[in-house]
Every structure is written in structure tokens, then in C-alpha cells.
Amino acid sequence: MSRTTRIERYRNIGIMAHIDAGKTTLTERILFFTGRIRAMGEVHAGSTEMDWMVQEKQRGITITSAATTAFWKPMRGPFVGTAHRINILDTPGHVDFTIEVERSLRVLDGAVAVFDASQGVEPQSETVWHQANRHGVPRIAFLNKMDKVGADFAMSVHSIRQRLDANPVPVQLPIGAGPEFSGVVDLLRMKAFHFDEASGEPSEREFPEALRAEAEALRLRLIEACAEVDGTVLRKYVEGRLADITEEELERALRAGTLQRQLVPVLCGAAFKKKGVQMLLDAVVNYLPAPSDLPAVEGVTPDTEVQVTRSANEEEPVCAFVFKLMHDKAVGSIVFLRVYSGTLRTGMAVLNPRQQRRERVGRLMFMHANKREEVDEVHAGDICAALNLRGVRTGDTLCALEAPVVLESLRFPEPVIQLAIEARSRGEQQKMEDGLVRLAAEDPSLRVVVDPETGQQLLSGMGELHLEIVVDRLRTEYGVEARVGQPKVAYRESLRQKVRQDYRHVRQTGGPGQYAHVVMEVGPAPRGSGLVFVDDTHNGVIPKEFIPAIEKGVEGAMQRGVLAGYPVVDVEVRLVDGSTHVRDSTPQAFTLAGSLAFQEAARRAGVRLLEPVMDVEVTTPEEFLGEVLGDLSARRGRVRGMEGHGTVRSVSAQVPMASLFGYVTSLRGRTQGRAMATLKLATYEPVPDTLQESVLEAQQ
Numbered sequence: 001m002s003r004t005t006r007i008e009r010y011r012n013i014g015i016m017a018h019i020d021a022g023k024t025t026l027t028e029r030i031l032f033f034t035g036r037i038r039a040m041g042e043v044h045a046g047s048t049e050m051d052w053m054v055q056e057k058q059r060g061i062t063i064t065s066a067a068t069t070a071f072w073k074p075m076r077g078p079f080v081g082t083a084h085r086i087n088i089l090d091t092p093g094h095v096d097f098t099i100e101v102e103r104s105l106r107v108l109d110g111a112v113a114v115f116d117a118s119q120g121v122e123p124q125s126e127t128v129w130h131q132a133n134r135h136g137v138p139r140i141a142f143l144n145k146m147d148k149v150g151a152d153f154a155m156s157v158h159s160i161r162q163r164l165d166a167n168p169v170p171v172q173l174p175i176g177a178g179p180e181f182s183g184v185v186d187l188l189r190m191k192a193f194h195f196d197e198a199s200g201e202p203s204e205r206e207f208p209e210a211l212r213a214e215a216e217a218l219r220l221r222l223i224e225a226c227a228e229v230d231g232t233v234l235r236k237y238v239e240g241r242l243a244d245i246t247e248e249e250l251e252r253a254l255r256a257g258t259l260q261r262q263l264v265p266v267l268c269g270a271a272f273k274k275k276g277v278q279m280l281l282d283a284v285v286n287y288l289p290a291p292s293d294l295p296a297v298e299g300v301t302p303d304t305e306v307q308v309t310r311s312a313n314e315e316e317p318v319c320a321f322v323f324k325l326m327h328d329k330a331v332g333s334i335v336f337l338r339v340y341s342g343t344l345r346t347g348m349a350v351l352n353p354r355q356q357r358r359e360r361v362g363r364l365m366f367m368h369a370n371k372r373e374e375v376d377e378v379h380a381g382d383i384c385a386a387l388n389l390r391g392v393r394t395g396d397t398l399c400a401l402e403a404p405v406v407l408e409s410l411r412f413p414e415p416v417i418q419l420a421i422e423a424r425s426r427g428e429q430q431k432m433e434d435g436l437v438r439l440a441a442e443d444p445s446l447r448v449v450v451d452p453e454t455g456q457q458l459l460s461g462m463g464e465l466h467l468e469i470v471v472d473r474l475r476t477e478y479g480v481e482a483r484v485g486q487p488k489v490a491y492r493e494s495l496r497q498k499v500r501q502d503y504r505h506v507r508q509t510g511g512p513g514q515y516a517h518v519v520m521e522v523g524p525a526p527r528g529s530g531l532v533f534v535d536d537t538h539n540g541v542i543p544k545e546f547i548p549a550i551e552k553g554v555e556g557a558m559q560r561g562v563l564a565g566y567p568v569v570d571v572e573v574r575l576v577d578g579s580t581h582v583r584d585s586t587p588q589a590f591t592l593a594g595s596l597a598f599q600e601a602a603r604r605a606g607v608r609l610l611e612p613v614m615d616v617e618v619t620t621p622e623e624f625l626g627e628v629l630g631d632l633s634a635r636r637g638r639v640r641g642m643e644g645h646g647t648v649r650s651v652s653a654q655v656p657m658a659s660l661f662g663y664v665t666s667l668r669g670r671t672q673g674r675a676m677a678t679l680k681l682a683t684y685e686p687v688p689d690t691l692q693e694s695v696l697e698a699q700q
């Protein structure tokens with residue numbers, strides 16, 4: 001079966017937004033209008049198609065980004081009447097699930113940024129927006145909830161410009177706002193459309209003269225933005241021939257400007273009322289890129305690390321990226337793939353260079369929320385799922401055997417909190433371990449290690465909600481009722497100063513002996529550098545084959561921690577001297593020597609704890625501002641900024657994670673549920689010495 005839709009007619013998009021801006025509702029409406037589902041699910045009733053995991057239904061928030069496919073024929077614009085395949089990745093808005101956003105942004109080609117038109121840009125939208133900038137994702141903006149009291153189109157556009165430092169270009173102007181919201185003016189065509197109350201269907205109506213001046217002004221702004229990217233529009237604009245500028249020219253310029261990320265077309269509507277959704281679909285096709293519009297992806301060859309590219313073409317050797325794993329009771333492990341080049345067929349052998357494994361491609365399918373459509377092959381541009389790829393991990397590349405390539409992996413966020421859990425019985429122990437292995441494979445922002453002292457499993461993750469959901473999934477999906485400790489801060493350890501360490505590991509108790517001797521300088525390295533290991537030995541005092549063994553030993557010791565079992569970070573180790581024994585020196589002996597030498601050095605250098613410090617953004621009604629500020633300072637918080645419009649204030653502060661447990665709940669309590677907060681990792685800072693003592697005592 002060859003491909004059914006040409007690659008130029010693909011749009012791989014994500015829908016990104018602040019919690020509650022209406023992503024899930026919008027996605028449901030898109031699926032409705034594109035004919036994939038008949039009855040629209042309502043988020044409240046817990047019956048939507050995309051939010052299908054049990055926890056999602058209970059919590060009404062989107063945890064997993066599900067992928068789904070829809071077909072759309074634009075009603076206007078350059079592609080009018082041609083069927084386009086839109087692959088949609090739903091992305092959660094909660095900051096605890098940033099890995100989900102990150103992996104979606106990694107594989108999608110364009111995005112719709114949804115905002116609540118009564119709020120404008122909210123803190124979480126800023127985070128996601130910057131993530132999208134980092135990935136170079138072209139965007140269009142949808143100002144949702146225009147029907148809500150307080151909806152303000154101009155304020156929202158302004159906040160996109162101010163807070164996101166973007167270039168928003170309205171292509172529509174709403175007719176009415178709040179309960180009076182009834183339609184839009186299309187600024188390219190200068191025509192007015194009315195949305196049917198029941199069906200949301202747009203139909204042309206008489207131009208509202210009261211909006212004429214505002215519409216003209218916005219159209220001029222649109223033309224100016226287009227003139228910056230398109231020569232023809234520029235010429236006509238400069239010559240004052242505004243009336244000669246055609247709809248086609250504006251469409252072309254808007255598309256080019258969006259693809260080059262010079263501008264962001266802005267549309268509006270009310271997803272809940274089905275208003276504006278079809279026009280948004282037109283804009284997705286008209287302004288967002290097809291895979292073939294984008295530069296070829298870059299990767300490196302596995303051994304020689306030579307740069308190579310793969311373009312969105314099915315004749316090229318196959319290359320696909322694993323962006324997500326999911327475990328399914330019925331079919332086992334589901335691997336989500338974005339195919340960048342070539343064709344992947346059932347039964348074909350492919351290479352996974354990072355794991356140095358060959359894999360045979362099993363069943364292939366397209367996903368629609370939790371339903372599946374099996375296919376024999378998938379092509380460049382597709383987003384699909386594959387079964388029975390056993391050795392695969394998130395961030396891996398799958399490629400043709402004869403043309404190996406590794407694409408850049410995903411960035412995994414740092415965990416900030418830790419939770420000890422324990423099975424209630426021996427019988428459950430194994431079940432719990434299996435469950436955790438699977439959950440950690442699905443979610444690379446979850447780390448699981450065994451505490452060597454207590455034998456408990458230690459989970460670390462992005463926040464309280466994140467770990468709460470993991471424990472919940474253990475119960476519902478794996479039937480394990482675990483005993484759960486209090487959440488704790490995921491500290492790190494770092495060295496205070498540089499020391500020289502001479503370490504000789506000698507063992508001669510019958511049988512073959514062990515001998516390894518290393519001399520190294522061990523000290524702190526700049527933030528974020530992990531382990532910098534330098535071999536500075538001369539004249540082969542330590543043969544080259546033992547060097548990686550020493551590094552491995554150091555790495556292991558860093559992972560285990562020296563002071564209180566937290567990983568040691570940012571270390572420079574300079575191996576300067578050493579010696580070997582003809583018979584008794586082995587890689588194992590050198591690994592041990594590396595590990596013990598590091599531990600000894602770290603103890604002498606002194607270790608201090610680093611604590612995660614979070615960026616906290618609180619949005620609160622003005623009347624609670626004093627209360628919120630007082631509470632933040634009691635939590636060792638530093639307020640960094642305050643702004644606000646109307647009676648709402650937003651405060652940004654940095655607060656140590658250690659004093660943030662239960663913050664969101666307590667904030668709600670203090671403000672009658674009216675203030676909201678988002679937390680994300682800002683940095684790691686040394687714990688004050690006086691506090692370090694008490695943290696360590698509490699550990700005992």
C-alpha cells in the first residue's frame with residue numbers, strides 16, 4: 001500500500017496551551033468537524049476521546065499526549081478543496097508533564113497556541129512558548145473562549161506581543177465579545193461571517209459598519225506585516241496601491257512569514273460553542289508547514305559522528321525517531337514514531353544505533369486516541385505506532401541497516417522531588433518492580449532507583465502531582481497498593497574544593513590479586529557540566545584500555561552520592577598519574593580504584609547539598625496579594641517581579657522546593673480557591689550550611 005496523501009498535504013501539529021485554555025475541547029471539536037467522531041465528548045462528563053486514561057478522566061486534565069489523525073479540505077485559501085491529512089499531538093498544559101510537551105515539540109512541524117481570551121498569556125503559556133522557540137516550531141494563535149465574560153481580543157493580542165516577545169498578526173476580528181460573540185471579520189477578504197448558534201457553521205453576512213474602522217486598521221497592520229516578508233506586497237504597499245494587493249498575495253506572505261517564524265497569525269473563537277474551529281482548520285492548512293516545507297533533519301553517523309541529513313522523501317533510506325513508549329495490557333509495548341525519511345514496512349529489519357541492536361518491525365498502526373488502525377507501511381512525514389520493538393527507548397533512532405544515522409535525543413528534565421515507596425508484601429514486590437520499570441520506560445522524567453540502605457524504591461520526578469499519578473497508576477494498572485513515604489526534595493551533592501588524591505587498590509588474598517593505582521585531581525566543575533574527565537597521564541603509566549574503566553568507577557560513585565545518597569554533580573577529575581601490575585591489573589580493579597579514589601577525594605574536598613529552587617508564578621486577585629507575598633517570604637521565597645491588569649496580580653518568585661510541599665493546595669485554601677500557581681525548576685543552589693545540618697539529621 002503506497003501513501004494515500006501526498007506529503008505536501010500533511011500537517012503534523014500540536015496544540016499547546018496553559019491548563020484550562022481549552023486544548024482538549026478544541027481537539028474534540030476538530031475531530032468532530034473533520035468527521036472522526038460523531039458525538040462530541042464534554043470534558044466535564046469525563047467522556048472525551050483524547051483523555052482516555054483513567055486518571056485523565058478523573059482529573060479532567062491531559063496527562064498523556066495522544067496522537068490522532070484527521071482529514072480536512074480547506075474552505076478558503078490557496079489549498080481550497082484539497083484533502084489534507086492533519087496529525088495532531090495533544091500536549092498537556094500542566095508543568096509537571098513538561099516532558100510530554102518536550103517530546104511533542106520535538107516531532108511536530110507546527111503548532112496551534114491556544115489562549116483563554118479573557119486571560120491573555122498566562123505563565124504556563126510562556127514556558128511552552130519558549131520551549132517551542134527552542135525547537136523552531138512555526139505557530140498560529142487561537143484566542144479561545146471569546147464567548148466568556150471578560151474576553152478581550154485586543155488585550156490578548158497585546159499580551160502575546162509583550163509577554164512572548166512575538167509578532168502577532170490578527171487575520172480576524174471578533175464580532176462582539178462575551179455572550180455577544182457571534183462571528184468574525186476575515187481581514188484578508190474584508191468579509192464578515194456569522195457562526196450558527198447550534199452547529200457553529202460559518203456563513204457570510206453583511207459587514208458590521210461599526211467595526212469598519214477597527215477592521216481597516218488591523219488590515220493595514222496585516223499588510224505591513226506581509227510587506228516585511230513578500231516583495232510584491234512590499235512594492236504595492238510602498239507605492240500606496242493597497243487596493244491592488246490580492247488575497248492570494250496576502251495568503252502567500254502569511255504562509256511564508258509563519259514558516260520563517262517572523263509572524264504569528266491570530267484567530268479567535270469559542271471551541272466550546274464550536275465557533276471558529278473550521279476557520280482555524282483552514283489556517284492550519286494554509287499557514288503551517290508540510291514536512292516537505294522544512295529543512296532536512298540532521299543527524300550523525302553512529303561511529304564516526306559525521307553529520308548527515310535526511311529529507312522528507314520516501315525514496316531516501318528510512319529514518320524514524322522514537323518519541324514515546326506506552327505499555328498496553330493487550331498488545332504490550334507501543335512505540336510512537338515520527339518517520340522523517342523513507343518507508344517503514346512490517347517485517348523489515350532496521351537498526352537502532354544507540355542500543356546497537358537490530359530490530360524487526362512488527363505491526364504498524366495509526367492511532368486515534370485509544371483506537372488503532374493497522375497498516376502495512378508508513379512513510380516520511382507519518383506519525384505512527386509500532387508494536388514489538390523490544391529494545392527501544394524514548395529518544396532512540398530507527399534507521400535503514402545500510403544507512404545508519406542517529407538523530408539528537410530528547411532533553412529530559414531534572415527531577416525535583418523524591419518519594420520512597422515499598423510494596424506491602426513480598427508477593428507484591430515483584431509486581432511493583434515490573435510496574436515501575438514499565439512506567440519509567442514510558443516516562444523518562446520519572447527515575448527509579450533502589451535506596452541501598454533501606455532497600456526501598458526511590459521515585460524522583462517533576463513535582464507532587466507527577467509522582468502522585470505514578471503511584472495511582474501502579475494501583476490501577478498494576479494492582480499494587482504501595483506504601484508511600486512523604487515526598488522529599490531531590491537534593492544533589494557538589495564538591496566544595498579541589499584536592500589531589502593518591503589511591504592504591506591492592507588485594508592479595510589467595511587466587512589472582514587485584515592491583516590498581518591512580519592519582520587524580522578532583523574538584524568542582526561549572527554548573528551543568530556533569531563529569532568532566534581528563535586523562536592527563538604520560539608515558540603510558542596507565543595503559544589506555546584501563547582509562548574508561550576508571551571513568552566508569554567515578555561515574556558510579558557520583559551516582560551513589562557521598563554525603564547522603566544524592567547524585568554528585570559538576571565534577572572535574574584529572575587523572576595525572578598511576579601505576580599497574582603486570583599480572584594483577586584488570587579493568588575491574590581500575591573501576592574499583594576509580595570509585596574508591598573518588599569517594600575518598602570527595603570526603604576530603606567537602607560536599608555540600610544543592611537544592612532545587614523553583615520559579616513560582618502566582619496569579620491572585622488583588623485582595624489576597626498581601627497574604628500571598630507574606631506566605632512566599634515565609635517559605636524563603638524571593639519575589640522577582642509583579643505585574644497585573646484589572647484586579648488580578650501575578651507575582652513571580654523563586655522559592656526552594658523544600659518549602660513548597662503542598663503549596664498549591666495551601667494557596668487555594670488561603671485565597672478561597674481564587675489564586676493559582678505554577679512551579680517549575682529554575683536552578684540548583686547550595687543549601688545554607690545551617691540548614692544542611694538539619695537536612696542531614698532528618699535523613700538519619
Ligand SMILES: Nc1nc2c(ncn2[C@@H]2O[C@H](COP(=O)(O)OP(=O)(O)OP(=O)(O)O)[C@@H](O)[C@H]2O)c(=O)[nH]1
Pocket residue numbers: 017018019020021022023024025026043044060061062092093094144145146147148269270271272273
Ligand atoms: N466559555 C468557554 N469555555 C470553554 C471553551 N473551551 C473550553 N472551555 C472550558 O474550559 C475548561 C477547560 O477546557 P479543556 O478543554 O479541558 O482545557 P485544556 O486546556 O485541555 O486543559 P488541560 O488538558 O487540563 O490542560 C472546560 O471547562 C471547558 O468546558 C470556550 O470556548 N468557551
